[in-house]
Amino acid sequence: MSAALARFDRLAGWLLGSRTEVSGAMAVRLQNGLFASVPIFIGGIVNTSVVAAIAAARQPSAAFIGWLIFELLLGVIRITVQLHGRRAIAAGAHPPRLLAALLSCVWAGSLGVGTFLCITSGDWVLATIACLSAAAMVSGMCLRNFGTPRLSAAMVLLALVPCMIAGLLTQEPAVPIISAQLPIFMLTILSASFALHKMLVSWMSTTNELERSESLNETILRSSPDYILILDRDYEVVYCNRPDGMWAEPFAPVGQNWLSMLAEADRPLATRALEIAGAEQPANIGIHRLNSVGERRWLDIAVNRTSDASGRFIVVARDITHQKRTEEKALWMAQHDALTGLPNRTVLQARLDALLADEGRRDGHAMLILDVDHFKSVNDTLGHDAGDKMLCILAQRLGDVLEEQDLVTRTGGDEFALVIAAPCEAAVEELTERIFDRLREPVSHGDRLLDCSVSIGASLLPASGGSRSEVMKAADIALYAAKAAGRGQLRIFEPQMMLDVEQHQTKMTAARQALKRDAIEPHYQPKVALGSSRIVGFEALLRWRDRNGRLCGPDGILPAFEDPSLGEALSEMMLRKVLDDIVSWRSAGVEFEHVAINVAGGDFRRGGFVETIPDQLLARSLPSTCLQIEVTENVFLGQCAQEVEQTLRKLSNHGVRIALDDFGTGYASLSHLNQFPVDLLKIDRSFTEKLGSSPDAEAIAATVINLGHCFGMEVVAEGVETPGQEAILLGMGCDTGQGYLYAPAMPADDVPAALAEQDDALRA
Incomplete structure (x- = not known):
């Protein structure tokens, strides 16, 4: 059974195939031509049946009657x-191609047999x-079946x-001549059939x-994220790849003029782009518009002319909204502070430049710089989240106070800068x-409730300077003055402030140079x-x-003691040199009791400088009694008082005596004398x-002396200059005096x- 089916498949493949190689899908289409050309198909059946009927009528013999009956039955079967x-082709199923081909061959053979009977009947009317x-x-066979040329050839031969x-x-003498010409006719018509087949396959x-x-x-067009339109010579849309996309409103209407779909403001740009494209040059424009939900969308549009003679234009519109938003976000971030959302220094500088460049507007404006007081202590004690919250609330409150046209910026850290409309100093004072x-x-x-106090420095435009840097510097200097004032x-800003700052910077520079040259000399x-x-x-x-070798007092570098790095360096160098001098005296057999050194409050806050004193004494094999520490009353105040107490107590336990300097001029109370390990009180020279x-x-001095003795402390008077x-x-019972009456400060070599x-004087 399977062998028979295989033979039938091979027969069908040969009969319905051709020598021209075609794809499987095309071969199926060619073979399905057996079920096409219905008029020719029906006409062939009807024509053959009619001829058979005429033959049966003119020659009612068994052969002709049988031919008629066969044709009728065959016609019914072929039509079925x-x-x-x-129906099978319409349903996507396989039609009975081989059966249809074999029935076609049977019909062609029936036609040939019937014609044979008519020619040999002697009835030349019927034969004709x-x-x-x-x-x-x-002819109908060749026209209808040139998609399957072998079947066509078989049918022609059979007929x-x-x-x-x-x-x-x-x-009849003429008929054999015609018969002899039939092979030529068959070759010609078959050749035409095969030629038509080739043309059909090629087509x-x-x-x-x-x-x-x-x-x-x-x-590709429908998968493209871009919107592609084709315009005719009159700029009317003839094609749109995404008529149902989100940009359907501006682009979908095929047949409308493209320029009319754009916003009025964008039409000149689009017209110019079409003109450029019409000159065989690519053109690009960028537009933005609102979509159906009111959302702003950005488009980058490229316009080109087609390379054919149609004169059409291709418009490719790419949605670059995400790119634009990314650019806008990057620009916003470059111009704003990430924490508070306020504009940053870049915006501030641009505003100042614009105001100073506009002579008609710059008068009547001022720049303010605000610095949060004691902000570092908030971060150190409560954490940066507390500091960040304070900055955000400060930014909000500044925005509430300022007018809409004023500018508030965060320039870094805990510093804010404002540019305000202020015609005079009184307006600045009112705003502040x-x-x-x-x-x-x-x-x-x-x-916790946190205080939000600020210091403010202000400069007026253009009185404080004609350039942005001068205005900002003036505000900075005024801020420094506000901090220094409490x-x-x-x-x-006032011009004198500039001189003060310059002097401050000069002293800071002198301190750095002195440290660099190792020019610090204890006296x-x-x-x-x-x-x-x-x-x-x-x-x-x-x-x-100094650089000229002149000996100077501490006033020439006084600001350096408030600077964390310089102050620490000065204190360390001073301690090192004092201890080295003590070692030198002891090595030379010089007998003395002690040397007192001054320790500022910053030395306690700078990470352990004071704590290293015992180790440095031990490293030089010096007794603790040879050194005293002098501190001022303000060391006992502030948030670090507990740490100061612990440090002083460690020094006291180690044998280092503690002196309270300038007593009576600060804010110390009697409780501090009891709380801190103080061994000596020093009366300030002002008394x-x-x-x-x-x-x-005299009353204050007597009180200090009595108070010190009550606490068991030694009392030292500074600034003694006269015998009186x-x-x-x-x-009054004072224990010790110090001043020019006895001797000025001297270098170590004179001690x-x-x-x-x-x-010698005492022995005499």
Whole structure:
């Protein structure tokens, strides 16, 4: 059974195939031609049946009657197979191609046999009718079946070979000649059939390629994220690849003029782009418009002219909204502070440049710089989240106070800058008063209320400078003056402030140079016991030499002591040199009791400088009693008081004595004398110099002396310059004096001689 099916498949493949190689899909289309050309198909059946009926009527013999009956039955069968095949093709199923081909061959053979009977019947009218009918049917065979040329050839042979044989068997002289010409006719018509088949295959191949190309192009166009339009010469839309896309509103209406779909403001650009494209040059424009939901969308549009002679234009519109938004976001981030959302220094500088360049607007404006007071302590004690919250609330409150045309920026850290409309200093003061009032409300963070105090420096435009840098520098200088004056207040720039800052910078530079040149030189002022006039110790005082070798006092580098890095470096160098001098004296056999050095509050905050004193004494094999520490009252104040107490107590436990310097001039209370390990009280020179002339000064000095003795402390008076002052202090019971009455501060090399001179005087 399977072998028979295989043979049938091979027969069908040969009969319905051709020598021209075609694809499987095309072969199926060619073979399905058996079920096409219905008029020719029906006409052949009807024509053959009619000829058979005429033959049966003119020659009612069994042969003709049988031919008629066979043709009728065969016609019914072929029509049934034809209808079934067409339904199968429509349903996507396989039609009975081999059966239809074999039935076609049977019909062609029936036609040939019937024509044979008619030619050999001797009825030349019937023969003529049959021959004409056969010729017409052969033509129909070739026209209808040139998609399957072998089947066409088989049908032609089956129809004409009997006719050729019949012609040779007749006695009419002209008929055999016609029969002899039939092979030529058959070759000609078969050649034409095969030629038509080649043309059909070529046409179908070309059509398939064109359809595939069009399908591919259509797929590419519809898959493209861009919107592609084709315009005719009049700029009307003839094609749109995405009529149902989100941009359907501006682009979908095929037949409308493209320019009319654009916004009025964009039409000149689009017209110019079309003109450029019309000159065979590519053109690009960028437009934006609102879509159906009111969302702004950006388009980058490229316009080109087609390369054919149609004069059409291709418009490709790419949605670059995401790119634009990314660019806008990057630009916003480049011009704004990420934490507060305020404009940054770049925007501030641009505003100042614009104002200063516009002579008609720059007058009547001012720049303010705000700095949060004690902001570092907030970050250090409560964390950066508290500091960030304070900055955000400050930014919001500043925005509430300012007018719409004013500018508030964050320029970094805890610093804000404002550019405001202010025709005079009074307007600046009025605004800053509103700022101070708004900031008096504390900031809530968890269960804590934080003070939000600021210092403000202001500069007026253009009085403070004609350039942006000058205006900003002036505001910075005014801010520095506000901080120096006690914070929480406003200072408006004045020229004298510039001189103060320059002096400050000069002193800072001098300190750096002195450190770099190792030009710090401790000088030692004797401390004398008032009862015996014996030197009981020295206070180390800082001196330094400038570039010219002149010896200078600490006032020339005073601001450096407030700078964290410079202050620490100065303190470390001073301590190192004092200890080295002590080692030198002890090595030379010089007998002295102690040296006192001054320690500022910053030395306690700079990460362990004071804590290293015991280790440095131990490294030099020096006893702790040879060194005293002098601190001022403000060291006991502030948030680090507990750490200061712990550090001083460690030094005291180690044997280092602690002196409270400038007592009576600060904010210390009696509780501090009991809380902190203080061994000595020093009366400030401002009281000593008034002894004998001011009863108040004498009362204060007496009170300090009595208070110190009550706490078991030694009392030292600074600035003793006259014998009268010494006599008053001695009468009050003061223990020690220090001042020019005894000796000025001296270099380390003079200390041994001063001690020796004292010993000689005491022995005499």
